[in-house]
Amino acid sequence: MTVKKTKKAVTKFFETKRETFEEIQEASFQRSEKLLVDVLKEKIGTINYPFPPFVPIALAWIFIILFPLAFILDPSFTTSLDMSSRKIIGFYLPLLATALIFFINQKALVRSCIFKKHYVRYFIYNSFLLIALLLLREVALFLTDRSAGEGIAEFFSTYYFSTIKGHFSIRTVISFALMVSFVCVTSVFYNIILRQTLKAFLQREKKNVELQYELDFLKNQLSPHFLFNTLNNISALITIDPKRAEESMAKLSKLLRVMLYQTSDATITIKEDIDILQKYAELEKLRLDESYDLKFNINLEDENFQIAPLIAMPLVENAIKHSVNPDGKSFAHISITQAGNKITFETENSNYPRKAKSNAGGLGLATFKKRLDLLYTSRYTYETDVEGDIYRAKLEIITD
Known part of the structure; x- marks a missing residue:
């Protein structure tokens, strides 16, 4: 060699x-x-x-x-x-x-x-x-x-x-x-x-920035989705009851104004969030029959408890949307309980699900679950149960 x-x-x-x-x-x-x-x-404070x-x-x-x-x-x-x-x-x-x-x-x-x-x-x-x-x-x-x-x-x-x-x-x-x-x-x-x-x-x-962008995107998806469903409902009311349709538009305007100013922050108080949910439920009820049974059961230990804005909106929306039975009793009961660092959202409604359109895709619930994963990761549980004609959903969140 x-x-x-x-x-x-x-x-x-x-x-x-x-x-x-x-x-x-x-x-x-x-x-x-x-x-x-x-x-x-782990949560590390900013060092100044x-x-x-x-x-x-x-x-x-x-x-x-x-x-x-x-x-x-x-x-x-x-x-x-x-x-x-x-x-x-x-x-x-x-x-x-x-x-x-x-x-x-x-x-x-x-x-x-x-x-x-x-x-x-x-x-x-x-x-x-x-x-x-x-x-x-x-x-x-x-x-x-x-x-x-x-x-x-x-x-x-x-x-x-x-x-x-x-x-x-x-x-x-x-x-x-x-x-x-x-x-x-x-x-x-x-x-x-x-x-x-x-x-x-x-x-x-970098992950925090990406997470914040994704959270903002998902939160911003809620308003168009909610607005789309509400305008569809008001559109149906115009030919049936123009007066109620006009009243619905006024309530929608008020609700959107509240949502615009109160949901811009990362968290809001549970009292403010419940106020938005109740206003939304009142707006939805305008298109329903007077016999429709809609109830809120609120039990709060601290009204200033902080929660991500509109986190439970899809639960309330789906409870009302899929509970309307033209031939039977329709109801939606919503319970919100807060104690310590835990908050529980429970919905119980008559089970009358609509047939999903081929292009619907379940945007509301998909966004709901994605936001939960990003915001609360392993600190939440979400369960659903169908028993006969009754549908139940339960969301438990443990905050920091």
Whole structure:
């Protein structure tokens, strides 16, 4: 095998291993991000920072600078030590060097090298940092030991090069190399966790925006659907009873005005929502026979209890719509109970369902169920039951 083929085979081998590593790494990222997204689905309040973002960094540096003073200024500690300039530098230099290397890695090197897969470049840059750190140590020690009249020029001309073996011991180099390595590993993991956390937050915010758009769309579908059915009813009344049709139009106008102003928010009080339901039921009753039995049973513990607007409108609408029996008794009984953080909507009506048109599609109930899934997810139950000529529906919602 020629050198060229060998080089090609080795390159291909390492390329395959690199791709495998990247796939494993990306799969790990995705698992971690999914876990973070699941955690962040819990309700987290918006954090408002009352101070500029540089303040935590400044506080960290102040801590690094002042921390050794707790030992240096302690009499019981300093009496047993020679607190010379060398000792003070021995306290401060590792702390300052660690903070500086971490800052450089966190702000520049990890993002420009590790995340872009320039691993060799990352190693070279940190090697230069290690050399610079050792050089800084030597300069600091020279400045503490120098005699009067010696300046920094003497460091490079005599002190540094003439005593290089004495100052750069294997122990010193290894200890500083281990410190730099530890800081690099910490910085890489810190940036990976930060990256995954930020991506998880962005995913959550994106889903929240999409959810809000979908909720607004579904809520806006209710009004046209309700308006379509009501106008059909009024249209039928015009030829039969023009006076009642006129009265229905006035009630419809009033109801739409209420719906326009009260349902624009994410939630309204249960009292306001029930008021809309009752106005709608009164409007529907105008087209029905006087013998039609329509009742509301309201039992509220807190009239200011918050609920999504018009969430139960399809229940009331279908209870009335499918209860009209021209040849028998027709009724719709609606019960609304609220206690604690739970609210229950129950409807019971005579069962006389209309035949669905081929293009109807059940928009009202489809929208109803979709809104429940989006707003209350696993915090609601919806059940229906048919017993002879009676149809029952029950919706229970548990709010936060």
